[in-house]
Amino acid sequence: MKKTSLSIVFSLFLSGMISAQNKITLNTDLAKTKIDKHIYGHFAEHLGKCIYGGMYVGENNTKIPNTNGVRNDVIKALKDLKVPNLRWPGGCFADTYQWKDGIGPKAKRPSMINAWWGGVTEDNSFGTHDFLDLCERIGAEPYLAGNVGSGTVKDLTDWVTYVNHPTGSPMSELRKQNGREKPWNVKIWGVGNEAWGCGGNMTAEHYSNIYRQYATFMADWSNTGGLYRIASGASDGDYAWTETLMKNIPHNMLSGVALHHYSVLSWGDKGPSVDFTEAQYFKTMDEAWKMEEFVTRHSTIMDKYDPAKKIALVVDEWGGWYNVEAGTNPGFLYQQNTMRDAMIAGITLNIFNNHADRVRVANLAQIVNVLQSVILTNEEKMLLTPTYHVMKMYNVHQDATLVPISIESASYEYQGKKLTAVSASASKDATGSLNVSLTNIDFAKPQEVTINLRGEDFTKVSGQILASAKINDFNSFENPNKIAVQDFKGAKLEKGVLKLTLPAYSVVVLNLKK
Template sequence: MKKVTLLSLVFCLSASLGLKAQQQVSIDLNTNDAKHVISKHIYGHFAEHLGRCIYDGFWVDPALNVPKKDRIRLDIVDALKKINIPNLRWPGGCFADEYHWRDGIGPRAQRPKMVNTNWGGVVEDNSFGTHEFLELCGLLGAEPYIAGNVGSGTVEEMAKWVEYLNFDGVSPLANLRKENGKAEPWKVSFWGVGNENWGCGGNMTAEFYADQYRRYATYARNYPGAPLKKIAGGANSWDTNWTDVLMKKIPLNEMWGISLHYYTIPTGNWTTKGSSTDFGEAQYFSTLKNGLAMDSLVRAHSAIMDKYDPTKKVALVVDEWGIWTDVIPGTNPGFLYQQNSMRDAVIAGSTLNIFNNHSDRVKVASLAQTVNVLQALILTEKEKMLLTPTYHVFDLFKVHMEAKQIPLKFSSPGYKVGNETVPAINASASIDAKGAVHITLVNVDAKQKISINTALNGLKWSKVTGRIVTSAKFTDHNSFDNPNKITARTFTGAKKSGNQLVAELPPLSVVELELK
């Protein structure tokens, strides 16, 4: 297959259902500029000891009538394997900085109980600990990403956890691991040195945390065959000063990455965030506006990092992101259980397009959270399980994993509500090792379809296939009574016409196209 020298995509947005004057938008993609690999770890996930994510999610009552290995729920495992889950971040979140790993090893009946003070004040029995988490990762085929305790822990505690996990030799910690049933080390690579240390992780200043990071990271050893990717606890949303201080005070060779946390709040108000299913177009729009800000946010922090690291050796790790709404009425406020609508799918696709387009700096991301919490992929109710619209978007986007990102340029038509406007379309593209081109497109407009007339210069291709996630209303969602209302379906709205690609994107749609 020849290299694609230029892909020019022409989008025609109907001004109305009456097909008045159409606005044309060109997207240029040049595969000769495809240099940066889209890391599969951009498609990572987050599982905190919070609500029903671990307990009654991944880790269930032995009496529950579902397929299990030990107490790990296997229908969840199978669903996540289907989307090639690359990594899983654990044990938090805020829980990480009150978690003491020794409480979660050894015979379960002898493990001490604790109170989860961050999330609902429930009793944590520590039955799901280090061995159980790493067994789960093994079943998933996912790399573990462990967040260490800097807030209430000690340097020695973290250092010995690394030794317990990774040392292949004779030592008290390696021997203890063997006594607990694991002869060979796990060789865990991704390691977070604390979490949200500006807040629940210790209410530290950036300067104090930077010094603490250097101290903790010094004793988190690289054992033979197990080099660590140490990730500094980065900024809360727009706090670029935090990023600046860390980049200035921590030598680049002492950290693999620096994290960033950003949640999309529909109302922009943390006190009253808005419902996950009961909202109108104005709140749909405000959610879009807040979610699409991720692009500006990544650019702002990347610009700070570029001052100190112009060759981009340090990764930006967006290890908490997603929509955060008010909880479902009648559920525990500390459990953060919310539904997942077509709005969530649109935000998920848009955010993943943003990460793909910043693949030179963004190397890891973690959606919050995997099961039953916030923008979850999976919801459970006793034996029942459903896949959310967000899950199906991840299923579409997995084609980009480890492919080369194709830079693109375009000017989107606007989606206007009231006096404000956001881009109606966003997109990313990649070329895989076999030469197939994948384009993911999101039409955020709740009313207007987008027609595509695409000229493909220099590309010999014979067919286009596609899949789509869409629904009539932005409030539509999957329920336990109707679990397949929104799924990934074959997209029949694209075809080859001469050497042109023509397609039509419905309103509220996430589309993946493959050209071969």
């Protein structure tokens, strides 16, 4: 790739186009906090072509190879990505979803109108069995979002019994009649979604009581350590919502509190997904960096009530949100995925890693054909987006041990405003290898980086890079590999000091061995 050429980097340095040196210190001997693999979770909603036409093409489809209706190429891509958990069926859709409509013979399942997303007819052909079987195929834990907004306590507790109770109850016997003998033992459950908005327009005080009621009757019979119950949490900087939940919900009923944040220009005009300007790019990066503030401040509130950090901050919706592509249904939220999205992913995952003491579950929105997707499909065609490549590069951090990091970064400046240019996180895996992920969001300038390694000695370094000629570049069905991961050989290690130059808008992951 021309952008990674050392000769070009050297000439840029001589011309003054490379930014001032960035300094990073890693204390490898102080690593102790696990980066939970569930930070790298994903989200699949009955929205647009995420499920139907994206993941699921139907059992009778002879044009697209599938297993029980789910595309084989999507199954392989998700297995390669090491998806740790998958959230379903929503989103806003979850609080209108009646799970019993999605079980039993498909020809007899009732239809509904998906009022939230496009007003299309939902035929319920992809239901509980289809989703949980898919999770088993790709090796992901299912994260079921329960209907609290329009459902009942009995609806949700029946669902828990249906998927988790081994035998003897009406729901477990119904599951067996529908072809599944053994329970799936689903552990992760969302008790409603966006209760402050599409999940019921509730106050925090009212939702706290509703949560207590629903959580009381959710039980677990699988001997897997109980259910992991997640409360519908705040949007962005609504710190009062988090405070109310932490104060009013007994902590023995609460495993996690959710947080949603999207990198959006404005809710009135989200801007284009591809032909964006530097002004729009800078604003998107500003919104992405706000995740650091939101995670820090919500964590501080949680620390007040839960100093032992037993309750997780669950960022179960995040990503970039733009205007839909021309000619597509506005309710389907289909958008292209450029190097800008790779920057959002790189920044956000580094933030989550560095807050691994509190952030233990997260879900990118969404997995196929919706918002910041990792996969796009079009009939028989399928491609992997820049975001997919970043998440695959970063999966070396899953269940590794966080290495404490300090960063002195240069600024990315635009019209008098400044953002931190270089984002980074690091971890040690079970073999003792050190993995360092770095993102340079600068629109034009490469960044020279010096990393001081303290505590342990490493002798070998290798790496991967994701970069492209233009920030607006994307993978298309005509050119699906325009942006792809390449080997990175620009890192030099000598006497405990690692030096490299990050091209503008690039992501690099380094592996160091002793």
